[in-house]
Structures are given as C-alpha cells and as structure tokens.
Amino acid sequence: MKNMLLLLLAIVFTNPIHAQEKEYIELQFYMDEDDLLQQLLFQDRISRDSEKQVQAIQNFRAFMWSRYEKELLTFRYGDPQNSRYKWCLSKIKEEAKKCPDYAELFAQTQERLEYCKNQWETNYQQSFAIMKEITRLHFHRTFRVYIGHPAVPEGRYRRNMTICWGGREYGKNYTTVYLWHEIMHSYCPHGLVGHSLQELAADNELRQRLNGPEDHSWGTNENVGHPEQDSFRLFMRNDWKRYREASNIDILDLARAIKKRYGIVEQTQ
Ligand SMILES: [Zn+2]
Numbered sequence: 001m002k003n004m005l006l007l008l009l010a011i012v013f014t015n016p017i018h019a020q021e022k023e024y025i026e027l028q029f030y031m032d033e034d035d036l037l038q039q040l041l042f043q044d045r046i047s048r049d050s051e052k053q054v055q056a057i058q059n060f061r062a063f064m065w066s067r068y069e070k071e072l073l074t075f076r077y078g079d080p081q082n083s084r085y086k087w088c089l090s091k092i093k094e095e096a097k098k099c100p101d102y103a104e105l106f107a108q109t110q111e112r113l114e115y116c117k118n119q120w121e122t123n124y125q126q127s128f129a130i131m132k133e134i135t136r137l138h139f140h141r142t143f144r145v146y147i148g149h150p151a152v153p154e155g156r157y158r159r160n161m162t163i164c165w166g167g168r169e170y171g172k173n174y175t176t177v178y179l180w181h182e183i184m185h186s187y188c189p190h191g192l193v194g195h196s197l198q199e200l201a202a203d204n205e206l207r208q209r210l211n212g213p214e215d216h217s218w219g220t221n222e223n224v225g226h227p228e229q230d231s232f233r234l235f236m237r238n239d240w241k242r243y244r245e246a247s248n249i250d251i252l253d254l255a256r257a258i259k260k261r262y263g264i265v266e267q268t269q
Contacts, residue, residue, distance in 0.1 A: 025128060025183060026142040027163075029117045031109055037092060039152045039166065040105055042076055046151050047167060053108065053151040059101040068095060105149055113147040116165065116175045123176040123210065130209050131180055134201045136250035137187055145179065157185035171218030177207045191266035193255050196233045199225030200240050201251060 040057055041064060048054060064072060071088040078085040096102045132139065141161060148154050148166025155178050156164040163182040169175060181202040188194035203224040211217070218224060225233055236258065243254050259266065 023128075023132070023139045024141075025139050027117075027120055027145050027179065028142065029113050029120075029145050029147060031113055032146045033093065033106075034089065035146060035164070036106070036109055036149060037075070037089075037096065039148050039154075040102070041072060043152050045153060047153055049168065050151060053105070053149075056101040056104050057149075057151060060096070060099055060105060063099045063101065064092070064096065068092060109147060109149045112150045112168075116145070116147055116179075119173065119175050120179060123173060127176050127180060127206060127210060130206050131201070134205055134244070134251070135184070135187070136248075137252070141183070141186065143183060143186070155182060157182045161186060171207075172211045172215050173207065174218075176210065177202055180206055188251070189255055189266065192229065192232055193258050193264055193266060196225070196229050196236055197240075197251055197255055197258075199229065199233055200236065205244075 040060055046054060046057060068091065071091050074085055074088040075092055078088070080086075128139070143161045143163055145163045145165055148164065150166070150168040153167035154164050155167070158164055163179065165175070165179065165182070181198055184198040184202055188198050207218065207224065223230060223233060239254070239258055239261075243249070243251075247254075249257070258264070
C-alpha cells in the first residue's frame with residue numbers, strides 16, 4: 001500500500017501536464033533591424049539626454065538622405081509588400097553599413113538589449129511574485145520584446161504577444177516596471193478602466209515594492225502613469241485599496257466591477 005502511494009506521488013510530480021501548469025512569463029529579447037532603421041531615420045521624438053547619440057543620429061540621417069532620397073521615401077511611405085519597397089530596404093540596409101555612425105547606433109542598441117535582458121532576469125522572481133499577488137491572475141505567456149535605440153523612447157504592446165521597448169532608464173528598475181505594464185496590456189481590457197488598473201498595479205505598486213519607500217529616482221512616489229488618466233487613477237484609489245486589502249477577486253473581476261458600478265461601457269479586447 002505504501003509503495004502504491006509512493007508510485008502515485010511519483011506520477012503526480014513527474015507528470016508533464018503537471019509540469020506545464022507551472023506559471024511563468026517568458027520574455028524573448030530581439031532587435032529588428034527594419035524597425036531600428038525606421039526609428040533612426042524617421043522618428044521625430046528623439047531624447048536629448050545624450051548629445052553624442054543625437055549627433056550620431058543626425059550624421060546618419062544626413063549621410064543617408066544625401067545619397068538615397070528616393071529609396072528612403074519608399075521605405076517611409078511605401079507598401080512593405082511591394083517589390084520596390086523590398087528592393088529599397090535591402091539597398092538601405094546595405095548602404096547604412098557604410099556609415100560609421102550607424103555601426104555605433106547599432107552597437108548601442110545591442111548594448112541596451114543586453115541591459116534590459118539582464119535587468120529583467122535579475123528582477124524576474126521577485127517581480128513575478130509581486131505581480132502575481134497584486135493581480136491574482138494565472139500567468140502562462142511568452143512574449144517577443146523588440147528593443148529599440150536608447151535615444152528613441154517607446155513603450156508599446158503590439159498585440160500577438162509582441163512588445164516594443166525603446167529609450168533609456170528614467171528611474172530605478174524602469175525597464176522591469178514598464179515591461180510588466182506592457183505584459184498587462186495582453187491581460188487587461190482595452191480602455192480607461194483596464195489601463196488605469198495596469199498603472200496602479202505595475203507603474204505604482206510594483207515600482208514601490210521593488211524600489212522601496214526611500215527611492216525617489218522616478219521623481220515621485222505617487223500616482224505614476226499617463227497624465228490624461230491621473231484623475232481617474234486617483235478616483236479609483238479607494239476601490240483599489242479595498243481590492244488589495246480584502247477581496248478574493250482578481251484584477252479582471254475588479255475592472256468589470258468598476259465598470260458596472262460607475263456605468264462605464266468600454267469595448268473589450
Ligand atoms: Zn499602456
């Protein structure tokens with residue numbers, strides 16, 4: 001009988017289905033050279049933090065525009081499925097390599113990728129446990145994260161488990177907090193309620209718990225998020241407090257309850 005029990009236990013603990021149930025968030029970090037070229041050549045929002053990087057981007061643009069104006073116009077405005085577009089893109093890639101500033105910008109993006117990957121891995125266990133506790137969701141997803149140049153700020157969830165992340169660290173554990181914010185886009189409903197809850201969970205609670213109360217590297221310890229949602233986030237603070245203290249519902253139930261209570265109708269994902 002005892003042997004039988006041991007055998008049963010062994011089956012339960014080695015069963016692959018059981019193993020698959022282990023929760024995780026896996027991030028795979030990539031660089032996409034087509035996206036990087038689009039950013040470096042056309043993006044208007046360039047961060048001025050590093051004059052050297054801004055200068056390298058300007059040099060690279062001048063180098064390319066003086067030689068390949070037609071190809072660049074097709075790359076910017078053309079249809080990616082079109083054969084001329086494809087030809088222009090391969091030409092641009094080939095020619096960009098002749099510009100030393102591009103080599104530098106490319107290397108800086110690779111460095112940024114390594115930095116983000118290391119920070120994510122260093123914080124993974126702790127941030128996963130915190131987010132699990134805050135959201136009460138079951139996490140089983142893998143995401144592709146495309147890293148852009150540090151002088152081009154970007155944070156976007158592009159659907160299909162794809163995240164675009166660019167720019168630099170504007171505070172302690174900045175990348176970890178915002179990668180969780182983007183991850184939460186795949187779980188939370190679209191719109192004001194879902195997004196404000198994501199901000200309360202990741203931008204605020206996760207940030208404060210990872211960094212501790214003494215940290216002021218983000219400039220503030222209160223109410224971080226999109227400025228146009230500031231008032232709504234503040235308004236929801238009591239609902240949030242009650243949810244964190246006592247309830248057994250998850251963050252998606254909370255979003256539904258808030259919409260119902262205040263009569264907010266939003267398109268769901
Ligand atoms: Zn967002």
